[in-house]
Amino acid sequence: MTDHGERRDAQRPLRSRLLGVVLRPDARPLGWGIVVAIGFLAAETAVVLVLARVAPENAFGAIFLLGVLVVSAGWHVGLAVAMSIASTLVYLSFHLDGVAAALFVFLPVALLANVLAGQARLRAAESERRRREADALARQQAALRRVATLVARGAEPSEVYPVAVTELARGLGVEHVTLTKYETDDTCVVLAAVDATDRLKLVVGERLSLDGDSVTARVHRTGTPARVDDYDGVAGSIATRLRDLGLRSGVGAPVVVDGKTRCALIVGSAASDPMPPQAEEQICDFADLIGTAIRNAENREELKASRSRIVAAADQARRGIERDLHDGAQQRIVSLGLGLRTLEASMPEGDAALRHQVENLINGMADLYTELQELSRGIHPAILSKGGLAPALKTLARRSVVPVGLELSVAGRLPEPIEVAAYYVVAESLVNVAKHAEASEVVVRATLDDAALTLVIADDGVGGAATGGGSGLIGLKDRVAAVSGELAVASRTGVGTTVTARIPVPAAELVAAE
Template sequence: MFSPRGASAGPFSGLTQRLVAASILLALVVGGGFAVMLLAIDELRADDRRTRRAQRVTVAATQLQRLLLDLETGERGFILTRQAQFLEPWAAARAGFARRARDLLALTAGDAETTQRARSIVDAQRAYIDQYSVPTVEAARRGDPSAGTGARATDGKRRVDALRAQFDQLLGPEQRRSAAAAASSEAASRRAAAGAIVGLSGSLVLIVLYVAYLRRAIVLPVRRAATMAGRVAAGDLGARLPEREAGEIGALELAFNVMGDSLERNRDELAALAEEQAALRRVATLVARGAPPDEVFAAVAEEAGRLTGADLTVLSRYESAAESTSIAGWSRTGRRLPIGSRSALGGHETRTLVLETGRTVRIDRYDPDDDSVPHAWRGLRSGVGAPINVEGRLWGAMTVACEREEPLPAGTEDRLAAFTDLVATAVANAESRSELMASRVRIVATADETRRRIERDLHDGAQQRLVSLALQLRAAQTTVPPELRDLDAELDGVATGLAGVLEELRETARGIHPAILSEGGLGPALRTLARRSAVLVRLDLRVERRLPEPIEVGAYYVVSEALTNAAKHAEASAVDVRIDAVEGVLRISVADDGVGGAEFGGGSGLVGLKDRVEALGGSISVTSPPRAGTAVNVKLPLGDDVSAPPGT
């Protein structure tokens, strides 16, 4: 898979081939030394065999010669002295001749020349015994005077001298052979020692060179690889091995560097992905918590610009097929952005192309001479635009651009798509919230108007009718004769009942929509509400000006519902009500000393208050720990004019 430098330079370029060649060379040197030693040892063995044979032949011939001398000595002594004691060694020598002769012949077997000489000696000695020595001794025993004559002695001496000469002829070559074998053994010993020294020295030199080569070719590269692997494991993905070895180690170095490159690319890709996910998560967090669209748009512009490496990011909303509005932007270079302004569409630029195609577009080179390109986009070299689709319609576009010569990196389109989805979600959420808030405002306004109409209808209709009936009843009562006291009493009771019904109807009408709130404003209405409360109310009202009617109505019903809950459910003895207006916000605080435990959805009327407050764009919170009272805190936005009269 990998082809490091020099990997195919020759038959022994690979590390395995080099190790095999070095091993073969080492084996040849060691084997050669041992071969020399074995040959020398074999030669020493042959020389030793020849030496031992020569020595045995020499010993056997010497022993046979000694028998000859014993024969002659015993023979001569007996002839001269006629004493039988000289015949003992003679008889022993004669008896041992045959065995010694066989030994000599056996030892000389295999060498024709030596065997011939040995056989001549044996035959001559046997002839000497049979033809001279035995007849002479027998003659001497018989007393034959001829046994001691000079002629017989001369003949015996001649025979012995001839035998000695034959022994010398046999022993001389054997001694020379022994000496030659000894010399050869010495030479072989020297050759064996030299072979051993050369083999051992060569083996040591090759082993040292072999170890040095292994250290340079394997140990040091592997150690470098282990060091680099440790650095990679510690997080240094830029660590690389120098690719200077051949064969398998070179392949290892190349593979390590390829792995390092791959890990570094993967790290960069993961870092880019993590950065992208973090940017998307930050924007998604803003969208999820319902941040204002302007804040979301600004965050998207900055995050997308930093993530893609662009110099400029602009979010545009299409107003028509010919115009768009720049609603957010970000610049790395400090370029002035036309945020909030409308500009015409047209020419070869991303917003126009996105509107025409409805897809992501890329421009790798803007034409600096194209007059149709808006002035704000002049000087840009490349750009990418992505559509923002909200609920199936093309709402706007997001453009990233750079002033550098090189175009934006690949993948910019995919990254923009993720951000445009978040922008679309934020826009859809904002539109949904706006529609929901408008719907809530319409519902609250309709409910308030319905209350006013019911209160007006009760006041102008049923209430006036009851007053008229009561007056007619009193007029009829005055015409009752005195004797009809029972009828007068009944009419009086009916009139009193009508007056009670009328009073209850008036109270009901005031609860539906107090007239004093419309006539006198929030302050008088709350003071009246506090006086009529069944629980002691400490009112701290710091707003004396008239507020917008929806705000006054909302504040009135917040306090009214809180006082009703304190009286009916909280078992409170006192309630503190504080109202003030600071920095365009009306803050309402109602706190009692009751049993606590109130919560939204508990049937306490707080859900209706929450809907009313949120419909006005405000917020409400309830703190009600058990046995520690209940505190209701409300914030209502007043807008720019906090003193506007009702109905404006």
């Protein structure tokens, strides 16, 4: 029994434990029975010898009945009959005339006691079996719940695998559990393995061939649970490997994701008995949880990838519009302005009104140019593509209405999606400060450490900011999440607002940035 089982046993009430000892589900060993029977006969004889001196006319048959009763209740019917015959013989040595009477009393009493004790034993065995089943079920449910909790928390599959095999081994009380992932039609790789003993086990990362027969090969072939009750004489690499590990039988279930058998969860045993028939169903419960963990992780990855694609496509479009404005409309305005200047220069000196009109047109053109420049900067900051994050943030700080204390420790270039996300976090936060905060100053801090770019935009304004009030902060959250980062807004009324974004930067990119 496992530690777990022993603890449970100790927790049972004393009464039920005592009953278990007295009404053992199985009969006691014969050897002890013979010793007890001889002991009783000797003690009874001694007592009768003493009593016979006091009252020689009495038979004292009841005293011999005691041994018959005890032995009949505690041991098999053979010993019960032997004890009643032995008691009869000893009784006769005192009262030669009572053969029939003694046998007619001792034998039926022995048989009756034996039958009654047998029935009590059966009942005890049945309730003991039920208790063990309930214990096993509770153990299994607890193990399953621990894995389910982990999966529900959104743990990565690599975190779930070792826990699932350990809990399955504990829940089912089995020695060996392995989780393998099918790579091709011919091979699989070990994702997690556990063995209750010090025996060698399969190693994580070990590649196994699916040739010949094995539970793993059968699960792969059929996509349903499978078992091998005896690996003796079974051909194939896995069967040979398991025999080397001392395992004799195995039961396994498929881990199915999107209708495809991705992995196999296999329980192995070194015992000669085949595993119980309900093993398949129990393993399936754990395999389903592993499948859910894999599916959840893939969903998360797909969601992240699609969000990144949407943000990247939007940025690309904005960059295109900015370039079109810059190369098209802005250049056109510049050349029209130059044309007007030429016209102005060639105009006769005397026509002041016309000259004034042309002057107005030229100024209008210049204003239009500035407006367009502002517009295209808002659509996509060209300085970001050209100079990187540091100069772009300096420009934002310079243009801010509220005075900005800028603390930059970001040198070099970072991946473009990260630079763009960081730029928009600062840009939108500064616009919010100007629009809503009534702040006297705002601190913008950008730091690049070992693993991430951290941005902090903190104002000393009215506070009370919340995501969802407009599209700005929510949009930032999505943008930052698209580059695997996190955005937090802390905004106590009367104290000010702090927007913090942390964006992980891949190690390779960090080296490039330095």
